[in-house]
Amino acid sequence: MSLRVAVIGAGPAGIYASDLLIRNEEHDIYVDLFEQMPAPFGLIRYGVAPDHPRIKGIVKSLHNVLDKPRLRLLGNITVGEDITIDELQDYYDAIVISTGAVRDRPLTIPGGEHSIGAGEFVGFYDGNPRFERDWDLSARQVAVIGVGNVGLDIARILAKTGDELLVTEIPDNVYSSLSKNQAEEVHMFGRRGPAQAKFTPKELKELDLSDTINVVVSPEDIDYDEQSTAARRSDKSLDLNCQVLEQYAIREPKDAPHTLHIHFFEEPVEVLVDGESIVGLRTERQEYDGTGAVVGTGEFTDWPVQAVYHAIGYRSEPVEGVPFDHERNVIPSDRGKVDAGLYVTGWIKRGPVGLIGNTKSDAKETTDLLIDDALAGKLSPRKYDDPSAIVDLLESREIPYTTWEGWYRLDDAERRAGEGCEILGRERKKIVEWEEMVEHARGVPVVS
Known part of the structure; x- marks a missing residue:
């Protein structure tokens, strides 16, 4: 048939x-x-x-x-x-x-409408033609809500320099924005403990490979209840995650221009704004309730940040x-x-x-x-x-x-653009404009 x-x-x-x-x-x-x-x-x-x-x-x-x-x-x-x-x-x-x-789930807390969805920022730095071309990175203190790999990607990009990423395939407009990045402190927040974080160990460990990033975990946040301990025993990847986080918590701080704080047991409850400007993020301290879940303690902290990103899922x-x-x-x-x-x-x-x-x-x-x-x-x-x-x-x-044949033409154009850069070994430079992509793919002369 x-x-x-x-x-x-x-x-x-x-x-x-x-x-x-x-x-x-x-x-x-x-x-x-x-x-x-x-x-x-x-x-x-x-x-x-x-x-x-x-x-x-x-x-x-x-x-x-x-x-x-x-x-x-x-x-x-x-x-x-x-x-x-x-x-x-x-x-x-x-x-x-x-x-x-590819779209973001909304952050449904007071002031959440002022935060930025992970998908928007990822779309920007990955050169997706459907997203923004320029990005305001003037905030010196930044919050990232969510302790999964997407949140980790965002935090890492915010804590790196534009020059570190210039060897990758980022287009010129992305490098231009990242080179102006003012972030000195990036704070990641998760409402539960280390055993519930959705990182993969490789991504978590690779944070420390950058000379520009000092990763900090508070020893107070290294806590496990009976269910968390059992989960570690049954999941090698989860146990490796916890081991890496424990090492971050006990080591001496690294001398680096950007500090990445990973906070556990802190549930964001409000994005604090003054007019249209973000001035902070309020969180409530959580604790285990004996059933594997967490509950609020009534202890609130206001973190001074000027930008909030949320990585709480796509839709x-x-x-x-x-x-x-x-x-x-x-x-x-x-x-x-x-x-x-x-x-x-x-x-x-x-x-x-x-x-x-x-x-x-x-x-x-x-x-x-x-x-x-x-x-x-x-x-x-x-x-x-x-x-x-x-x-x-x-x-x-x-x-x-x-067509697929058109992809080969576009691929060739991006590789040639990478070869033309001053950075040796750069494999490609993404073409970000939709019409330019179509023109390359269809073999139409591109007007510069």
């Missing part, structure tokens, strides 16, 4: 799902991978801090999938605007939605023409099946939790359901059999779509 499947979203979830489909031995499956951005890779390109070189290994594996002949990339297309879900059903036997989550956005759960910010499904012929995978399916391993297993669960429906004859056959029919439709609408 021959199947044509549309996968919407060319981040890791969409690429893993595409790979599973085209490698399926029971069906002859071809996949068209639709992407809103002019370039693929999703949060691997636009959601990971630029000083994480090991991400290159993930990009390489995703790149190998996109090189496969049964997979076709169609970028710079917004499904729901340029083409609808109903229209796609005429060209494909099934649709898999993997649009991820997905609806796709036009598809049901959406606005409470959970996901497309509701049964293990990934919305209806016969319509499926979801990744964060749009389960929410913004889990790592790459979870994304792979999630994609398999979804694609297995799709294959089962195909075997059972539950899929409605497509109206158009010619693979070029969808391209004809896009061209008739004058949509400047990009």
